[in-house]
Amino acid sequence: MTIIRIVGATLHREAEDLNHQLKGTIVERLLSPLGTRAYYPISGIPGQTGEAQGTSINATLGQAFNDDGHPLVLDCFAQQAKLPIREVFPYPPTHGIKALRELWQREIQRKNPSLDGRISLPVATAGLAGGLTLARELFIGERDEVILYRPYWGNYNLHFQGENGRTNITELSMYKGEGLDLDSLEESLLGSGKKRIICLTFPSNPTGYTPTVSEADQLVSILKDAADRDNALCVITDDAYNGLVYKRGLLIESFFGKLAHAHPNILAVKVDGPTKECFFWGGRVGFLTYGFQAMSEEAAKALEDKTAGRVRGTISGVTTQSQYMVLHGIQDSHFQEQVENQRSILKARAQTIQRTLAQHPEWEEEFKELPFNSGYFMCTQLKKADPEKVRRVLREQYSTGVLSLSDPIYKNLIRIALSAVPERNIPEVYDYLYQACKSSH
Numbered sequence: 001m002t003i004i005r006i007v008g009a010t011l012h013r014e015a016e017d018l019n020h021q022l023k024g025t026i027v028e029r030l031l032s033p034l035g036t037r038a039y040y041p042i043s044g045i046p047g048q049t050g051e052a053q054g055t056s057i058n059a060t061l062g063q064a065f066n067d068d069g070h071p072l073v074l075d076c077f078a079q080q081a082k083l084p085i086r087e088v089f090p091y092p093p094t095h096g097i098k099a100l101r102e103l104w105q106r107e108i109q110r111k112n113p114s115l116d117g118r119i120s121l122p123v124a125t126a127g128l129a130g131g132l133t134l135a136r137e138l139f140i141g142e143r144d145e146v147i148l149y150r151p152y153w154g155n156y157n158l159h160f161q162g163e164n165g166r167t168n169i170t171e172l173s174m175y176k177g178e179g180l181d182l183d184s185l186e187e188s189l190l191g192s193g194k195k196r197i198i199c200l201t202f203p204s205n206p207t208g209y210t211p212t213v214s215e216a217d218q219l220v221s222i223l224k225d226a227a228d229r230d231n232a233l234c235v236i237t238d239d240a241y242n243g244l245v246y247k248r249g250l251l252i253e254s255f256f257g258k259l260a261h262a263h264p265n266i267l268a269v270k271v272d273g274p275t276k277e278c279f280f281w282g283g284r285v286g287f288l289t290y291g292f293q294a295m296s297e298e299a300a301k302a303l304e305d306k307t308a309g310r311v312r313g314t315i316s317g318v319t320t321q322s323q324y325m326v327l328h329g330i331q332d333s334h335f336q337e338q339v340e341n342q343r344s345i346l347k348a349r350a351q352t353i354q355r356t357l358a359q360h361p362e363w364e365e366e367f368k369e370l371p372f373n374s375g376y377f378m379c380t381q382l383k384k385a386d387p388e389k390v391r392r393v394l395r396e397q398y399s400t401g402v403l404s405l406s407d408p409i410y411k412n413l414i415r416i417a418l419s420a421v422p423e424r425n426i427p428e429v430y431d432y433l434y435q436a437c438k439s440s441h
Contacts, residue, residue, distance in 0.1 A: 004314060006255050015039035021302035026267050026292050029232040030195060035138035040305035040312065046094055087324040092317040093119075095308045096124025096287070098177065100197040107330065109272065112257025115291070119260055120300040122287035123307040124318040128240050131271040131286040132379040134161040134310050139234045139269070140197055147188050147198045149174040149181075151379065151407045153205045160199075173409050174207065178371050180215045186222045192229035198404055200255050203241040203375030206405060206415045208350075210374040216251040222260050227265035239272040244343060245374040246350040260291025265291045276325050276376065279342050283322040346376070349418045352426045353378060363430065366437035370410065376419035377407070380433065382412040385440040400432050 008438055011019075015037050022028050040046065081088040095101065105121045109115055113313035117333055125131040135166065136159055140146060146160045150171040160169060161372040172184040189196060200219075202210045211219065237256040243251055256270040273286030289301045311317065329335060337388065350372070356367055366385065372378040394400040405413040414433065 012036060012039055014042060018302040018306055020390060021296075021298045023164060025299055026232055026265050027290075027303065030139050030234045030267050032139050032141040032144070034141075034310075035306065038138060038306040038309045038313075040094065040309040042305070046312065047305065050093075059090045059267055077423055083321060083324055085409065088321040090320055092124070092320040092323060094312045094317050095304060096122070096288070096318060097320070097323045097327065100124070100323050101287075103327060103330055106252075107288070108256075108289060112253045112260075114253060114257035115260055117261040117291070117293070118295045118297070118300060119291040119305050120289055122289040124323060125271075125273070125311065126315050126318055127157070127277055127284040128238065128250065128271050128273050128286040129155065130284075130318075131273070131316065132156075132236070132238065134307060134314075135236050135269050135271060136160050136287055137310050138306060139236075140266075144168065144195060144197055145170050147172065147185070147196065149185075149201070149204070150409045151204075151206055151251040151405065151413065152201065156199070170374065171409065174209065175410075180209070180211045180219070181345075182215065182218050182222060185219065186225075189222065189226040189231065192231060195232045195234075196226065197234045197236065198223070199236040200405070201237060201238040202255070202362075203373075204401075205240065205375065206377045206379055206413075207370050208372035208375035208378045209370070210245050210250045212249050213251055216244040216258065218257065220255070220262060221240075223259065224263050224264060227263040231265060232368070233263075233266045234269060235428055236269045236271060237267060240276045241268060242272060242277045244277065244376070246347040247373045250373060253315060256289070256291065261293045266325065274329075277331075278326070278329070278339060279327065280329070283319075283325060285318055285322045285326050291385050345423075345437070346419060349373075349421065349423050349426060352423050353416075353418060353430070356427045356430055360430070360434070363434045367414070370413075377415055377417050379410070379413045381410060381413050382437060384413060385412075385437040387412050387414050389440040390433070390436045393440055395433055396434040398436065402433070413432045 018039050019028070019036060071085055083293040101122050101124065105119065108119065108122070125134055140160060147170045148156060150173060156169070171187055172188060173181045176179055176183065204210070223233060223235065236257065237254050239254045239256065242254055243252065254270060254272075256268045259266055268291045270289040270291070271286065272289070274280040275286065276284065276395045288307050290300065293296040357363065365383070367382050370379045370381060391402055391404040394402055403415040405415055407413055416429065
């Protein structure tokens, strides 16, 4: 009997090669232990399969094809698909469909005029949620802290857990008066020579806030000052609601555009996708894209391969049909017009909320909205009533569903999804909220 024991701590040769491509860059300082070990198995099955593409007889594919080279599929499945069979049933490339990755990269460059250098080719992920988890695996070690503005999406507590379930999150207050609390961010970055992970989510979930252009410039300046002190900064931009801004003077592009080439000690990690910004929720397609100052082509490819290695080691690949749906959808000549039409619906709802609240100053006896100007959501802070009681009253007596949120900084919050409330119903929703508050204390 032959027994081979695999030692888990051994660094694979292909991981060493990728780490060599990243040597001397800010990425080398920021990789987590798992990120250091991550690699895409080019010498294994995926790489050999890729090399065999275009051969007359390809016996590498772990898929079934008929004698004409078409996928062997059941008619009961095939008749559900409107796309060509080859764009639905074959396994996708681990990195994602190349044409879609290139198109999404061009879209990032178009929407972020501040970009002035190389960025990586986006790697497809299982929605933005999958992208956030991959970012954690690659860059957040067990004892690394993640800096977040609060209130934040509750799933961050799951995405940023370490391998042993440990979460190390530094929570900042989002607001100072009616604007972004920049002082709390600056204070959290005091010191030098440290590894720091900052996650920025604008427009935010759950508050629907986007910084003004002036606030954004100040935030970038704070991060650059921290980088000047030899801190290694990994800035994750969760761009789920990218572009959904409803007022002038706000930051329209992503912070990724401003940070990707801002400083040698800053790595910008963009997590995005068509889910919210292109109204493609159930498709579960997202992307991870990287940028840092003086990024070489080799370093960009190394980051892409490390990311693809984690895709390979978790979900194997993102659904083929969904990727082609996004590709063809964006290529459609009416795409941008249709996106703007949908965004205008949300903008009208946000403006109606602002107008309705302004028309009823008496409601401030019971609640006050947190500043909002973008995204899918807004929050009200209750002054007297318990939010869970109010939530139940709204559901049971007014047939209205809202979320009550528990937040240690901004207590007693009710979240309302303007994305789901018809404009005509907005005045009654807030009137119901007022009545429910009054009857709950």
